[in-house]
Amino acid sequence: xxxxxxxxxxxxxxxxxxxxxxxxxxxxxxxxxxxxxxxxxxxxxxxxxxxxxxxxxxxxxxxxxxxxxxxxxxxxxxxxxxxxxxxxxxxxxxxxxxxxxxxxxxxxxxxxxxxxxxxxxxxxxxxxxxxxxxxxxxxxxxxxxxxxxxxxxxxxxxxxxxxxxxxxxxxxxxxxxxxxxxxxxxxxxxxxxxxxxxxxxxxxxxxxxxxxxxxxxxxxxxxxxxxxxxxxxxxxxxxxxxxxxxxxxxxxxxxxxxxxxxxxxxxxxxxxxxxxxxxxxxxxxxxxxxxxxxxxxxxxxxxxxxxxxxxxxxxxxxxxxxxxxxxxxxxxxxxxxxxxxxxxxxxxxxxxxxxxxxxxxxxxxxxxxxxxxxxxxxxxxxxxxxxxxxxxxxxxxxxxxxxxxxxxxxxxxxxxxxxx
Amino acid sequence: xxxxxxxxxxxxxxxxxxxxxxxxxxxxxxxxxxxxxxxxxxxxxxxxxxxxxxxxxxxxxxxxxxxxxxxxxxxxxxxxxxxxxxxxxxxxxxxxxxxxxxxxxxxxxxxxxxxxxxxxxxxxxxxxxxxxxxxxxxxxxxxxxxxxxxxxxxxxxxxxxxxxxxxxxxxxxxxxxxxxxxxxxxxxxxxxxxxxxxxxxxxxxxxxxxxxxxxxxxxxxxxxxxxxxxxxxxxxxxxxxxxxxxxxxxxxxxxxxxxxxxxxxxxxxxxxxxxxxxxxxxxxxxxxxxxxxxxxxxxxxxxxxx
Numbered sequence: 256x257x258x259x260x261x262x263x264x265x266x267x268x269x270x271x272x273x274x275x276x277x278x279x280x281x282x283x284x285x286x287x288x289x290x291x292x293x294x295x296x297x298x299x300x301x302x303x304x305x306x307x308x309x310x311x312x313x314x315x316x317x318x319x320x321x322x323x324x325x326x327x328x329x330x331x332x333x334x335x336x337x338x339x340x341x342x343x344x345x346x347x348x349x350x351x352x353x354x355x356x357x358x359x360x361x362x363x364x365x366x367x368x369x370x371x372x373x374x375x376x377x378x379x380x381x382x383x384x385x386x387x388x389x390x391x392x393x394x395x396x397x398x399x400x401x402x403x404x405x406x407x408x409x410x411x412x413x414x415x416x417x418x419x420x421x422x423x424x425x426x427x428x429x430x431x432x433x434x435x436x437x438x439x440x441x442x443x444x445x446x447x448x449x450x451x452x453x454x455x456x457x458x459x460x461x462x463x464x465x466x467x468x469x470x471x472x473x474x475x476x477x478x479x480x481x482x483x484x485x486x487x488x489x490x491x492x493x494x495x496x497x498x499x500x501x502x503x504x505x506x507x508x509x510x511x512x513x514x515x516x517x518x519x520x521x522x523x524x525x526x527x528x529x530x531x532x533x534x535x536x537x538x539x540x541x542x543x544x545x546x547x548x549x550x551x552x553x554x555x556x557x558x559x560x561x562x563x564x565x566x567x568x569x570x571x572x573x574x575x576x577x578x579x580x581x582x583x584x585x586x587x588x589x590x591x592x593x594x595x596x597x598x599x600x601x602x603x604x605x606x607x608x609x610x611x612x613x614x615x616x617x618x619x620x621x622x623x624x625x626x627x628x629x630x631x632x633x634x635x636x637x638x639x640x641x642x643x644x645x646x647x648x649x650x651x652x653x654x655x656x657x658x659x660x661x662x663x664x665x666x667x668x669x670x671x672x673x674x675x
Numbered sequence: 676x677x678x679x680x681x682x683x684x685x686x687x688x689x690x691x692x693x694x695x696x697x698x699x700x701x702x703x704x705x706x707x708x709x710x711x712x713x714x715x716x717x718x719x720x721x722x723x724x725x726x727x728x729x730x731x732x733x734x735x736x737x738x739x740x741x742x743x744x745x746x747x748x749x750x751x752x753x754x755x756x757x758x759x760x761x762x763x764x765x766x767x768x769x770x771x772x773x774x775x776x777x778x779x780x781x782x783x784x785x786x787x788x789x790x791x792x793x794x795x796x797x798x799x800x801x802x803x804x805x806x807x808x809x810x811x812x813x814x815x816x817x818x819x820x821x822x823x824x825x826x827x828x829x830x831x832x833x834x835x836x837x838x839x840x841x842x843x844x845x846x847x848x849x850x851x852x853x854x855x856x857x858x859x860x861x862x863x864x865x866x867x868x869x870x871x872x873x874x875x876x877x878x879x880x881x882x883x884x885x886x887x888x889x890x891x892x893x894x895x896x897x898x899x900x901x902x903x904x905x906x907x908x909x910x911x912x913x914x915x916x917x918x919x920x921x922x923x924x925x926x927x928x929x930x931x932x933x934x935x936x937x938x939x940x941x942x943x944x945x946x947x948x949x950x951x952x953x954x955x956x957x958x959x960x961x962x963x964x965x966x967x968x969x970x971x972x973x974x975x976x977x978x979x980x981x
Binding site: 434435436438439441442443444445447511512556557558559560561 | 762763764782784785786787789790804805806807808842845868869870871873
């Protein structure tokens, strides 16, 4: 198969040209398809998502979650360990690896740091590493025991995997939005920005002590970005990512008390959002994630402060990237942060259009519109602030290892795009 | 009658003209006294929907509605099916299937009146949503000041106490500043919301300075049930530094009045000799509450009074 007239993003920049499967492997099929300027992107790499499998499969499971990812152009997802039970032992990792053979896209597993994510006892990190985890995290539960956190980092360092840290001081980090003028106006109990940066500074200090690679998940405040920027300058082994929603929404947007805008960490203030943009532009921020977090309608259709934290992310990631690019951030930079940069960060052999890499790629039409609805969303859940909204930009087809895992039938007509 | 057919989620939906129109009608109702029964809302059904305990606000609405000839049904969470695990949504949909014209809702969650509106075409009045807003209290407070002083423009109002947990303070601040009053907030820093000066108010942690030259000193209930243990040390110390005492009231204007949305924690935020003094307008607030709510209900539902 040969795609002509493509706008190819190779992981760094765009160039026009022709694109064929034999970029990756020997392909005798010389059938041509004129893409007429559509984008060809490396398959997106989302290093932070909640697939809810096992134990929370009313929200999502490995199959629906990866179908949703494929619809969003994502070909590798990291499954966070806050499942029921938690992914905290080797058998569980092996079970999920087995199950993900049937998934639509590649699934990488993040193992828990402590048993049951309870912050008390270390998990068998070596054994989970042997089973193939890509990092360790207690995810939503920040390890309040600094001594335990230190030992976890020492283990992770000798194993050669990162600790992924959701930085949030347990006592200050209560509340349902970011504290500020809008929390005062909306009467919502809120958490101050320093609930995050206090925890970030502890992780920086512990990384300094242990030399471990500590990856700060979804930074959301100016003070966190500043601390991480300085730590990187100081040669400390710190990296971080930002959630795409935090680049699009702000605290002010909670005026309608829509529970599908409730997320942890909460939406930033306008000033904090500017700092996140600056962090992207000067490469303080290494990657963009979705933090895809499905919840059922029943769980979300309650009072704002009673609702759980979390927003869907996979299927609108590229749409949100286009929204952010309109605010003045270069689209190449944003795309790099969901392709080659996260791949480099986690030493994954993907994220670029390049010979020798697996044929993971996406065909994307930046001009086509689609409406986010129960009928179009592939996830089991619908907790997205974009529900019933029309978005610019549509994934036309997604390929994993040369195999088509998603196609938009309306765009090409069935039968034109097909399995390679 | 521009609030006809509109919801009252908070005071910021009201224009100055709306407020004055409510005041004029409340005045008319008050001049006719409690004995006069109006029938302008005959045939309407008003539902008070209280998910949080309340005595005065619920009864005030009920009396107001009945004086206008409306039928009233009361729903309180303690006697409802909420205890059986029925959700907010199902409760509202069930009630809505029975033909309600207007809901008066109180709930511990901010934004709950807007959430209610998602499930009903009927009108909604917010009677207190968490720590966010309590618009009818703010309107009756402003009415009480307007009645006493003949204006709101330029009045110096000082609100003392637990501002953070007070929906009354938040709605009052919005309404009073929009009507041209000069508002100062005072109390301990632990009970002051972040960036509160953006409302266009002054903030002081020194009660004496804040109260100086005030026309109105408004106390707020210490919301002990909402506060975490780290907000202050002892009620005794609180009373000494932030309580409203005769000594504090001396800093206010000689013509000043004391107001409080109730219920009062006597001996905590205010001491007996103030709350029972001639300058206390607390009972007047309660009385005005009925007439102001009559005016609101009548205007929202389009009642005609001669």
